[in-house]
Amino acid sequence: MFTKAESQSEAAVKASFIVAAEIAKSARPFTEGEFVKKCLLKVCDVICPDKKQTLLNVSLRRNTVAARACELATNLQEQLKEKGKDFMAYSLAADESSDTTDTAQLSIFIRGVDTKLSVTEELLGLKSMHGTTTGKEIFEEVSKCLNEMMLPWDKLVGLTTDGAPAMHGQKNGLVGRIREKMWENHAGELTVYHCIIHEEVLCGKALKAEHIMNTVTRVVTFIRAKGLNHRQFQSFLEELGSEYGDVPYHTEVRWLSRGKVLKRCFELREEICLFMESKGKDTTELRDKKFQCELAFLCDIVSHLDALKLQLQGRGLLEPSCASYFVRFSQRFADFEAQKCRFELLSNPFAVDVTSAPTNLQMELIELQCNDTLKSKYDSVGAAQFPQFLPDTLPQLRTQAAQMLSMFGSTYLCEQLFSLMKINKTPHRSRLTDEHLHSVLRISSAQSLTPEFDELASKKRCQVSGLDPGASK
Incomplete structure (x- = not known):
């Protein structure tokens, strides 16, 4: 009997987590939980009246839904932190915008590639900046994010920003300060991109028509x-x-x-x-x-x-293909042109001239191009999936592929997050706290990760009460 009661209690908590996640994804206020519960009880009265007590055990009060959202976000963050331990390389995309209360929100997305050459693309952090947003302050927030997630500086290979001075400044901006930090940590060279969508818009303005x-x-x-x-x-x-x-x-x-x-x-x-x-x-x-x-x-x-x-506009976009655009594109996309050889190594390693490749890759590239089995695999799965089939005997090419796969081409994810922010934090929800806003946006922006509902529910020690159990925080 006690085992059955405990099982029902855990199921009720799991259900409250699932509903809280859906409320967060739909950008609805936390009070919607009570409305959802009323609807469920009305349906239950018609379809399965004998299950009404089970639904009564599901706590969907406003405070409970808010607490569940924070726990869900923490769970996603912990999953990302665990995945980060296996990253061979990662890149960042950073952008800043103000919410409805004029609070500057700095969004930082990470795109990491693990030892299996699988890509994880998630929100690394959203930082509220109540003062100024200088390059120094933005760098401090980014640095804090990396330290919290225990991500080493020597695996950072790329940074994409919107090109604002505070972001792109070579001395006092985020770019300059990160490069200085990487130099102090004896890390490799940082590849920096000005968001390709922003560049394209600037090219469009250059038409003078x-x-x-x-x-x-x-x-x-x-x-x-x-x-x-x-x-x-x-x-x-x-x-x-x-x-x-x-x-x-x-x-x-x-x-x-x-x-x-x-x-x-x-x-x-x-x-x-x-x-x-x-x-x-x-x-x-x-x-x-x-x-x-x-x-x-x-x-x-x-x-x-x-x-x-x-x-x-979308997730998982890596390859910029702008050869057909000639109006100032050679100037605007010079940073992409500088990486042309590395892009070609990723897009079609079998067609690359070995002599033009970096010295440390040439021997492995020769071995790859002579392997008919790998060539057949490349033809069947395509360029995007092929790096996952590179054998461990080609470590330099695997590392090169991981670095290229980790790079962002745009700050699209940041812009998308700001759209979600404006939907959630409206003049009617201006009192939404930074913590709750960040939790909601982490849940609604998650792509590679999903909340571990069973684990979250099992950690709860709920005591079933007569009115509204499962509300323990």
């Missing part, structure tokens, strides 16, 4: 802003038998619509001119051949940039 976009926006606004003009234009296209029934609307907020608007306007340039002329509008610029050539060029470039933006 505002006059084209302004003209197109003015035309589209004339057509779409007034309902009558919009309906008449749609009817006009139908009368002409155009395969396109409308032009999409563009605003600065909807940046992704820019490429679509340009493309449609170029395809409908003749129809648009005829419609504008029917309304007594001057179309001299629209019919100008030079303008149309510039519009065609901008249409293609912006379409490529929009596609690149989408490709760069």
Whole structure:
């Protein structure tokens, strides 16, 4: 009887942990736990009334859900710390943003590669900075994170930031201070990247084609802003038998619509001119051949940039492929160009010229390229998975692969975390503490790790009471 009661108590605690995790992931307030419990009890009355007491044992009070969230976050952090002991190499991505109460939040993500060449990509730490955010203070928080997680400096190989002076400064910024710290610890060279998405945006601004976009926006606004003009234009296209029934609307907020608007306007340039002329509008610029050539060029470039933006937004993205973009890209992406040989070693080691490879890798590279079995494996699994099949007899290539696989190409994960932060800490939840905010964001951003619900529940020594058991902290 006692064993059964203990088992039910542990199950109730596990259930409260599971619900708390879902509440955190959905960015809902901790008080939602009580609403969930009411719903469960209503369902229970209809489907399984004999199980009602079991559900009553599940504690979902606000304080309990908040405590569970903190414990879940601690469990994820401990798992990451344990995994970190096996990292051959790791890289960091760091960025800073302010929450709704104007508190600066520094997010630090880690991408580590273990001895099996498996990648772990998780939130290393989120630090609230209530004072200034100088390079020195940011470095101190990053250093504190690494020390808390017992991560050695000599395994740090890469750092990706947004390029702000406090981050990218070679002397007083985060980059300069980390390099100095690594030099003190006799660590290797730090590879630093300015977030590739930020670089791509800067390249896009270098096109100097505002006059084209302004003209197109003015035309589209004339057509779409007034309902009558919009309906008449749609009817006009139908009368002409155009395969396109409308032009999409563009605003600065909807940046992704820019490429679509340009493309449609170029395809409908003749129809648009005829419609504008029917309304007594001057179309001299629209019919100008030079303008149309510039519009065609901008249409293609912006379409490529929009596609690149989408490709760069996500997890697990490593390889930057920008060879087709020529507007200032050679300058902006010089840091990636410097690593070209190392990228090629990872993407296709069988096609690399051995003489161009680093000296310490040449003998192993020759052995690899002469191995038909490994070549067959590379052809079957692809470049992304192949490093996991490198044998222990090629230690230098394994280390090289681990270092390259650990690198971030962008601060996308930081930006994504800040989006989650804005969803969670709203003006209506401005009193959410830093501890609870950090716990919620660690849970909702977790990808490689999952909470150990059974272990967490077994550690609890719950005493089943009549009203609301399982609320022990």
